[in-house]
Amino acid sequence: xxxxNLISLARLFAVPLIVWLILTGSMGLAFWTFVVAALxxxxxxxxxxxxxxxxxxxGYLDPLADKALLVSVYVTLGEAGxxxxxxxxxxxxxxxxxxxxxxxxxxxxxxxxxxPLMVSKINTVAQLTLAGVALGAQGLDLDVGGLVVGxxxxxxxxTLISGIAYVVGWARRAAGMEPTP
Numbered sequence: 001x002x003x004x005n006l007i008s009l010a011r012l013f014a015v016p017l018i019v020w021l022i023l024t025g026s027m028g029l030a031f032w033t034f035v036v037a038a039l040x041x042x043x044x045x046x047x048x049x050x051x052x053x054x055x056x057x058x059g060y061l062d063p064l065a066d067k068a069l070l071v072s073v074y075v076t077l078g079e080a081g082x083x084x085x086x087x088x089x090x091x092x093x094x095x096x097x098x099x100x101x102x103x104x105x106x107x108x109x110x111x112x113x114x115x116p117l118m119v120s121k122i123n124t125v126a127q128l129t130l131a132g133v134a135l136g137a138q139g140l141d142l143d144v145g146g147l148v149v150g151x152x153x154x155x156x157x158x159t160l161i162s163g164i165a166y167v168v169g170w171a172r173r174a175a176g177m178e179p180t181p
Contacts, residue, residue: 002055012069015065074088074091082138105170119162129151
C-alpha cells in the first residue's frame with residue numbers, strides 16, 4: 001500500500017462523512033470536506049505518475065473512489081433538491097452502464113483493461129465542479145444560480161458523450177471477437 005493508494009482510500013472513506021454532513025444540513029463542512037476529497041483525486045494521480053507509484057490496486061481503487069464520491073454526492077444533493085433529479089438519474093445511469101459494461105466485457109473476454117477516455121476525465125472534472133459549486137452555494141451562502149445552470153448542461157453533455165463513447169468502444173471490441181459468418 002503506497003501513498004497514492006492511501007489517498008484514494010481516504011477519499012473513499014470520506015464519502016459517508018460527506019453524505020452525512022449534507023443530510024444533516026452541515027453544508028459548509030460538507031463543502032470543505034468535498035473540496036479536500038476532490039483535490040485528492042488529482043493528488044493521488046500526480047503522486048502515482050510522478051513517483052512511479054502506479055499499481056494494479058490503484059488502477060481499481062482510484063476510479064472506485066471517484067464513482068463512490070460522485071454518485072453518493074449527486075444522489076444526496078438530488079434528494080436535497082440542490083441538483084436537478086434528471087441530472088442525478090443521468091449521472092447514476094451512466095456510471096451503472098459503465099460498470100455493468102465493464103463487468104460484462106470482463107465476463108465475456110476474461111480480460112479488461114480500463115483506460116479512462118479524455119471525455120470521461122473532462123466529465124469527472126465537470127461533475128466535481130458542479131457538486132462543489134452547488135455545495136459552496138449552500139454552505140458558503142453564495143449566489144451562483146447562473147453558474148449552476150450552465151454547469152448542469154456541461155455535466156449533462158459530457159455525461160452523455162462519455163457514456164456513448166464507452167458503449168461504442170466496447171461494442172467495437174466485442175464485434176472484433178465475434179466470428180464472421
